[in-house]
Amino acid sequence: xxxxxxxxxxxxxxxxxxxxxxxxxxxxxxxxxxxxxxxxxxxxxxxxxxxxxxxxxxxxxxxxxxxxxxxxxxxxxxxxxxxxxxxxxxxxxxxxxxxxxxxxxxxxxxxxxxxxxxxxxxxxxxxxxxxxxxxxxxxxxxxxxxxxxxxxxxxxxxxxxxxxxxxxxxxxxxxxxxxxxxxxxxxxxxxxxxxxxxxxxxxxxxxxxxxxxxxxxxxxxxxxxxxxxxxxxxxxxxxxxxxxxxxxxxxxxxxxxxxxxxxxxxxxxxxxxxxxxxxx
Ligand code: NAP
Numbered sequence: 001x002x003x004x005x006x007x008x009x010x011x012x013x014x015x016x017x018x019x020x021x022x023x024x025x026x027x028x029x030x031x032x033x034x035x036x037x038x039x040x041x042x043x044x045x046x047x048x049x050x051x052x053x054x055x056x057x058x059x060x061x062x063x064x065x066x067x068x069x070x071x072x073x074x075x076x077x078x079x080x081x082x083x084x085x086x087x088x089x090x091x092x093x094x095x096x097x098x099x100x101x102x103x104x105x106x107x108x109x110x111x112x113x114x115x116x117x118x119x120x121x122x123x124x125x126x127x128x129x130x131x132x133x134x135x136x137x138x139x140x141x142x143x144x145x146x147x148x149x150x151x152x153x154x155x156x157x158x159x160x161x162x163x164x165x166x167x168x169x170x171x172x173x174x175x176x177x178x179x180x181x182x183x184x185x186x187x188x189x190x191x192x193x194x195x196x197x198x199x200x201x202x203x204x205x206x207x208x209x210x211x212x213x214x215x216x217x218x219x220x221x222x223x224x225x226x227x228x229x230x231x232x233x234x235x236x237x238x239x240x241x242x243x244x245x246x247x248x249x250x251x252x253x254x255x256x257x258x259x260x261x262x263x264x265x266x267x268x269x270x271x272x273x274x275x276x277x278x279x280x
Contacts, residue, residue: 002035005057006256009049010064013038015277017270018062021249024269028262043067050074050090060091060256062249068128071097083165084131089252098255101129102136104248105187105218111247112239114185114214116142122178123147124202125189126154129218131161133189138167142185145171147178149190175207183210188217188227195221201230209234217241221274246270 022036041049068086075097087097126148215231228238250261
């Protein structure tokens with residue numbers, strides 16, 4: 001039995017890359033008394049699914065779909081989690097919850113040399129990922145606009161960020177309006193293009209694709225999405241979302257262990273696992 005245990009709860013969790021990323025990091029750093037495992041917990045027994053690992057001495061857990069919002073009621077959410085409205089990392093030692101997705105995307109944009117401050121950034125989508133991304137961008141002083149299929153959901157996101165974090169000035173647009181907005185960066189936070197629907201793009205047919213922009217696609221299955229291909233065909237630069245995944249995981253790792261995370265090891269392990277499933 002390993003002494004220091006951490007893990008993931010979600011429903012389901014079979015396809016998660018988190019165990020492989022964290023266990024590779026423990027191995028690379030010689031932390032042989034640490035173990036990360038995945039637990040699939042149905043929503044109706046979430047409370048017990050959280051209590052049991054805690055009772056068994058787990059140090060913390062990651063939280064994924066569909067439990068991130070419900071977790072807000074089961075731990076003490078910090079300022080970041082409250083602004084986003086979702087918890088993805090729990091530390092049982094003080095029963096606190098945070099959300100590392102916002103810093104995960106900002107860190108990855110920085111690592112890829114993509115400027116954000118004072119830049120126009122278009123976010124496609126208004127679900128959980130978009131909430132974290134918009135919050136992270138706004139905190140870095142980007143000028144953010146959101147396009148979402150269901151407009152009212154984008155308007156709710158804007159209103160929630162204003163009331164929870166005092167963030168103002170985020171626009172909601174149609175894709176037609178956005179095409180002429182002059183953004184330098186587009187971040188896809190919709191699930192459009194996700195495996196197995198690899199031929200689909202969130203950029204609606206008939207709306208001209210802006211030339212020369214950077215696209216960051218939070219979707220990482222496949223590695224080269226239809227939207228990324230569209231961007232490159234129009235002279236732009238495209239970045240896939242695996243780096244965001246690795247970096248949000250790295251931030252959780254540091255919270256639990258207090259050790260600087262080996263981000264490249266975590267990213268490499270995630271990449272290798274994806275290649276093994278044949279979905280890159
Ligand atoms: P979610 O809360 O279910 O939101 C899904 C979003 O996609 C909504 O904005 C939804 O629009 C939009 N959408 C779905 N189908 C669509 C369609 N056919 N046409 C247009 N829009 C559509 O999901 P989420 O948690 O935000 O996750 C979204 C994606 O982000 C995931 O699939 C995942 O690939 C990616 N993600 C990546 C990371 C990472 O670390 N790289 C982390 C989290 C998520 P409506 O509001 O109109 O339904």
